Amino acid sequence: MEENNIPEELTYKESSNKHIEKKDIIYYISYIVSVIFTPFMVPFVAFLMIFLFTYLNIMPISYKLSVLLLVYCFTILFPMLGIYIFQKINGWGIKELKHREKRFIPYGLTILSYAGCLITMYKIHIPRYMSGIILAVLICMVICTIINIWFKISTHAASGGMMVGGLLSYSFLFQFNPIGWLSVFILLSGMLCSARIILRQHSIMEVFGGFIIGLFCGITGILFI
Numbered sequence: 001m002e003e004n005n006i007p008e009e010l011t012y013k014e015s016s017n018k019h020i021e022k023k024d025i026i027y028y029i030s031y032i033v034s035v036i037f038t039p040f041m042v043p044f045v046a047f048l049m050i051f052l053f054t055y056l057n058i059m060p061i062s063y064k065l066s067v068l069l070l071v072y073c074f075t076i077l078f079p080m081l082g083i084y085i086f087q088k089i090n091g092w093g094i095k096e097l098k099h100r101e102k103r104f105i106p107y108g109l110t111i112l113s114y115a116g117c118l119i120t121m122y123k124i125h126i127p128r129y130m131s132g133i134i135l136a137v138l139i140c141m142v143i144c145t146i147i148n149i150w151f152k153i154s155t156h157a158a159s160g161g162m163m164v165g166g167l168l169s170y171s172f173l174f175q176f177n178p179i180g181w182l183s184v185f186i187l188l189s190g191m192l193c194s195a196r197i198i199l200r201q202h203s204i205m206e207v208f209g210g211f212i213i214g215l216f217c218g219i220t221g222i223l224f225i
Contacts, residue, residue: 030195037192039137039159040110043075043117044068046133046166054174067126074117075134082109107145114138129173129222136162136221143213154202157210158217160189165218172223 050056051064083106114134121131140158147153163185171178193207202210 026198030198033191033195034156034199034201037156037159037188039141039155040076040079042159042162042166043133043137044071046163047071047130050130050170054170054176067130070120071117071134074113074120075137078113078116079110082113103148104145107141107148111138111141111145114141129170132169132222133166136166136217139221140214140217143217144210147209147213151209152202152206153213154193154196154207154210156196157189157193157202157207158214160185160192161211161214161216162218163214164189165215166222167218169219169222 047068051059051068056064086105086109114137118131118134118138121134140162141155144153144155144158164182167178167181167185171182189211193211196202196207197204
């Protein structure tokens with residue numbers, strides 16, 4: 001009997017190990033997706049896409065690089081650097097930002113940086129249909145910050161919603177069929193929302209609410225404000 005039980009125990013252990021390994025792989029993939037598609041990346045990727053895939057690709061390369069550098073500094077470099085310094089001063093790690101009450105300063109730093117970007121764009125006369133990207137993200141960040149007073153919400157999911165809403169807006173402005181890209185963006189948004197849930201950073205309602213807010217801001221910020 002003992003000899004017969006040994007293979008069963010080994011099989012059970014192997015099965016458990018495989019389950020843990022599979023879980024670790026899914027968790028690792030979710031972490032990578034979450035890191036790559038951060039809310040900070042949305043404006044830069046949006047500008048890069050309109051410079052590559054619309055008639056704006058005829059603009060001088062020097063102009064496009066200058067705008068991309070401006071967007072990169074104000075929407076990625078400055079906010080992330082500010083949040084990093086803030087975390088180091090307070091001795092916080094990434095886990096501390098899971099708590100709703102500890103997100104206000106990072107949100108505030110991001111909002112200030114995006115506002116600086118928008119003001120700079122107005123002063124150097126960047127066209128409205130381009131600065132609207134920054135305006136949409138800024139509005140989204142303000143709304144998420146206000147909601148965060150009472151409820152935790154996913155800014156990652158909001159970034160996914162903004163990608164979809166922004167694409168729909170630009171398909172209307174530039175008169176192109178968005179179905180292909182829309183399918184890709186919806187898939188990416190689904191992956192991102194799922195990743196945040198798998199990482200236990202947010203609940204289903206938190207990512208759903210974030211996506212709806214991002215979708216709303218992506219459309220209204222570019223088309224109507």
